[in-house]
Every structure is written in C-alpha cells, then in structure tokens.
Amino acid sequence: MAWLVLIVSGVLEAVWATALGKSEGLSKLLPSIVFVAALGASMGGLAWAMRTLPVGTSYAVWVGIGAALTVAYAMATGTEAVSLLKVLLLGGLVGCIVGLKLAH
Template identity: 45%
Template structure:
C-alpha cells in the first residue's frame, strides 16, 4: 500500500470512528439490538482500516489522526443531530484539533 492510499484508508477509518460513536449513542448502552449490531460492525471495520494504515504510517500519527477525525466528527454530529450547544470556544478548540491533524499529515508526507 502506498502512503497516499494509507492516508485515504486512515481517513475512512476516522470517519467510521464517529459513525460508530453515533451508533453507540443510539444503542443506549447496548440495550437496543440493531443499533448495537451496527455499532460493533462499524467499530470493527474502523479498527481494521486503522490497522491497515499503520502498516505504512507511524503508529503515533495514525492513532492521533484517527482519534482527531473521530472527535471532530462526533462534535459535529452532536451539534447537528443531537442539538448539542456549540460555543465560540468549542469552535476554537475544534480548529486546534483540525490544525493538529493537518499538521501531522503535512509533517509526515
């Protein structure tokens, strides 16, 4: 796998991270069957893709980018879907996370 392919795989893994986190919310502590099944499947795929990207990319960069994408995505989903409040400071810190992810991507490239 090339480095650029590893980055694409890592991006997909990160997206699936906030997808499974959203599923986790809907599973209500794994008490609802289908949201729980969805969560476990997307979780497995996300971890698998993360592991594939780590064959090429450094573990620290891969894991940090994966969790960063998941964190930003979870906050965006929280605001848009679950109507969680969004403050100026939340936006500032989200920008810092995104800046860190981009910085790691460009330093590693």
C-alpha cells in the same frame, strides 16, 4: 492509499461512537449492529494504515478525526450545545490533524 484508509477509518470511528451512544448500553438492536460493524471496519482500517504509517501519527489522526466529527455531529443534531469556543477548539483540532499529515 494508507492515508485515505486512515481518514475513512477515522470517519467510521465517529459512526461507531455515535451508534454506541444511541444503543443505550447495547440494548437497542439497530444502533448496536451499526456500532459493531463500524467498530470492526474502523479498527481494521486503522490496523491496515499502521502497516505503512507511524503508529503515533496514525492513532492521533484517527482519534482526532473521530472526536471532531463526533462532536460536530452532536452539535449539528442538537444533542450537544454549540458555542464559539467549541467551534474554535474543533477547528484547532482539525488544524493539528492536517499538520500531522503535512509533517509526515
């Protein structure tokens, strides 16, 4: 169960990071509300997962999922350029996240 909570928390990290960017310095109300809500849920889930999973592994998986999804979303929406190198590197990042799970 801790792994599922950690994965959902990583997804929520991508949500809050994207919302923070869209909030324009917390000056837009709706993205700011999404940012605060997703941030709280993401951090809460990370904290809960860390009760049973190692801190280093938990943090690396959480950050990795959030970073990979944030970049993938930005590329999918056209706010960040897509390149073969970026896609390969994101694939490597996801592979490392899976590797951390398998090594646990």
